[in-house]
Amino acid sequence: GAVVSQHPSWVICKSGTSVKIECRSLDFQATTMFWYRQFPKQSLMLMATSNEGSKATYEQGVEKDKFLINHASLTLSTLTVTSAHPEDSSFYICSARPGPSRNSPLHFGNGTRLTVT
Amino acid sequence: SQQGEEDPQALSIQEGENATMNCSYKTSINNLQWYRQNSGRGLVHLILIRSNEREKHSGRLRVTLDTSKKSSSLLITASRAADTASYFCATDEAGTALIFGKGTTLSVSS
Numbered sequence: 001g002a003v004v005s006q007h008p009s010w011v012i013c014k015s016g017t018s019v020k021i022e023c024r025s026l027d028f029q030a031t032t033m034f035w036y037r038q039f040p041k042q043s044l045m046l047m048a049t050s051n052e053g054s055k056a057t058y059e060q061g062v063e064k065d066k067f068l069i070n071h072a073s074l075t076l077s078t079l080t081v082t083s084a085h086p087e088d089s090s091f092y093i094c095s096a097r098p099g100p101s102r103n104s105p106l107h108f109g110n111g112t113r114l115t116v117t
Numbered sequence: 118s119q120q121g122e123e124d125p126q127a128l129s130i131q132e133g134e135n136a137t138m139n140c141s142y143k144t145s146i147n148n149l150q151w152y153r154q155n156s157g158r159g160l161v162h163l164i165l166i167r168s169n170e171r172e173k174h175s176g177r178l179r180v181t182l183d184t185s186k187k188s189s190s191l192l193i194t195a196s197r198a199a200d201t202a203s204y205f206c207a208t209d210e211a212g213t214a215l216i217f218g219k220g221t222t223l224s225v226s227s
Contacts, residue, residue, distance in 0.1 A: 034214050042219070093159055097213075102213055103148055106150075106160075107162070
């Protein structure tokens, strides 16, 4: 149980275009989902916390107008990278936990490898 | 932001040997978790240890937590080639999100 599905697994886009990444909780409801970014050989950096039915909370230094997050239902959060540039090329990973308790693990999607040319 | 700092950054061992990774963090925590990541994939949860626990076991994994030193260690016993991956500690700093350390890349050769 507690499966998080992320789509697409990889995408190549041209500079200036927008890319949408979907994150779904398949067998549980998630009022909160988390988006991370990971550069090669580095750790995961929290980008934003996605809240169902309300605005996302962005970490310092993350542009909310560039990384649009929509959490329209209890099982789906989307991250749209707008006007992508080569420096946005990275591995984006979403996660969620089935339940409000902090004493439970996060379940991660398999990530999306974004390459901007 | 990053909370944890793991060491070593990279570790190479032979199959059958034990692997120990350490993690330090900066603020008070509710729990500390260890995750594994195979190259280019998402993370898999390994073990969670609460702030009032000192040691926890799961199969070949043993995790310790010293809140006075703000540190944790992950021991993998009798390692296998399939254990080759990156290992991250993560803490629940400031809310429900997890903040990850820099990770240890483990390479187990047969």
